Amino acid sequence: MGKRVGMEVSIAAAEAVKQANVDVISAYPITPQTHIVEHLSELVANGEFDAEFFCVESEHSALSVCVGAAATGARTFTCTSSQGLALMSEITYIASGLRLPILMIISNRTLSAPLSIWNDHSDAMSIRDCGWIQFFVENGQEVYDHVFVGYRLGEDRNVLFPVIINMDGFILSHVIEPFELIEQEKIDQFLPPYQPVHRLHPDRPVTMGAFALPSIFTEIKKAQEEAIRSSIPKILETWKAFGDMTGRYYHPIETYKAEDADTLLVTMGSCGETASVAVDKMREEGKSVGLVKIRLWRPFPFEAFKEATLHSKQLVVIDRAISVGACGPVAAELKAALYGEAQRPSVYNFVAGISGRDVTPSDFIKMVDKAEIEIEKGNKEGYEIYGVRG
């Protein structure tokens, strides 16, 4: 059993980066990610952590430094939010195409305009298709744990993908939570130093980042797509190994009182914990409601998701982002995942909690009630923005 401490989540994230023996860190400050980089600079400045640490002149360069360092064989870390992620988005695609196992924590924050520093998932959705393994975590412990899971997984020679840990800005990044820290010896065993298959070094010259003509591009993309899809068993295996070490087991889709529920709330990120309180209340009132939480966003766990939801009558999907002119991006994804099934639940979609607006247990209850009424009326695939005033 590791040491139990109370700590701000961003500080714990930085401690995890230190414990993971990261070699090169490059970042640019942006609210609400700043505490992670501040604490990392402190650790390096105090000589407690041997790493090359750079505060660069932009997020675009932050990820570019990681790409250069990872290609040279270093374990690398960066973190950002919102506009910063939008600025580095070009390089997110390249990092995946080059199959470099960089780890990035995103303190999720809304994208301008209007300017807002508060939490939602619009930043994460803007790079949804960049080809990274993408996790959404629910609490601070999960952030800390997934740093080790992420590196071991991304660096696995059968995986070789960069990894994103999405944590809700402020709601997670700035709160103090209890943590169970893992002993260093255990981590060193779980996560040995990175041994790249190829690295930039004069002893074995390689060309990396060559361009592809149309005659070969499709094949390369197919290989990337196959590789990320077939990383799911590896992800499960890594979680299993981590669970065996710590007693904390993770799954691509987490469920709560979902097995026999007619109505399932579907959430991603920290609001899952709030939703579970709402589920308890509704259960007390005799309602058949359960909760499904998406932890693994890419590669999308189609099978696990269907297994968790196909028995239900309706899904009430909470999106913390809008695909402007369409609907919530998670709901769109889930509808597509279920489309091939003859018997499938209705998907009612709420956009809620954007730009940090609080979503309380009673809000979840209201959304479930509203969805059930609408579906009853025949509006089976509805979409609305919840809680708009006026």
Added chain:
Amino acid sequence: MTENLNVFAVRTLTQKEYFAPGHRACQGCAEALAVRLVAKALGRNVIIANATGCMEIVSSPFPFTSWRVPWFHVAFENTAAVASGIESALKVLMRKGRIPHKKIVTLAMAGDGGTADIGLQALSGALERGHDFIYICTDNEAYMNTGIQRSSSTPFGASTTTSPAGKVQMGQITWKKNMPAIAAAHNIPYVATACPSYPIDLVQKVKKAADIEGPAYVHILSVCPTGWRSAPELSIKLGRLAVETGVFPLYEVERGQYRLNIDFPKLKPIKDYIKLQGRFRHLTESMIDEIEKRVHQEYEQLKEKAKKGV
């Protein structure tokens, strides 16, 4: 360095080629020659980060490569940042004993667009952070790879596809951005200009840049027959004329001290340089005079700095 220029001792260079023949550069491409010389100067213990651009495209159509040294292309505007990552990874991995200690030069390479325009921010950041690397700008004075569009390094008056000589505008209406001065303003240990028409000078500068600890910036004028509308066989001559007319003086800024590598008591008329290039075909006598005046003025300012040693 000046004394060696008279001894055109190309044969003293290594026979080894690290930038292999068979790449797809145009006939008469002085940039390919510059890169070949840079590679010779640095030898095998180098890692190259190359920006998107001509040299990237001609040398790396998958599954082929012209590179016999480790070479990496990521994107257009971030080469200095990628090189920062390579350099810091080498440093930390050697410190932690994960790779053996030895001198490995980190080289970032980009064209004028990738340097003076889109890559300027990343370059400034890397120079300011003081990474131990060489940044080489191979300047062919426009976005040649995408079809000769103007950059901020395109000289005044040059016709490009986005600064065409039209009925009311006579080509590029702005003056060439002074990249070496911008690099020098970062107070880095070494800045130099070079041209493959002066191969020994170029090689010596690149070697010096490699020996100096900290960031070094080398700006290489690279004649582009395709974009300059010049005869491929004139590339070397044009490079020499650029230097002899004062358009592109060869100089170094070592720890803030300016040194002119070749000083011409009398510069050749700028017409000798301009008349060989189709991109200047539309220029009137008065515009040529205006260019010459400015070139002379800037040349005098440079001489002044060299004289004062600042």
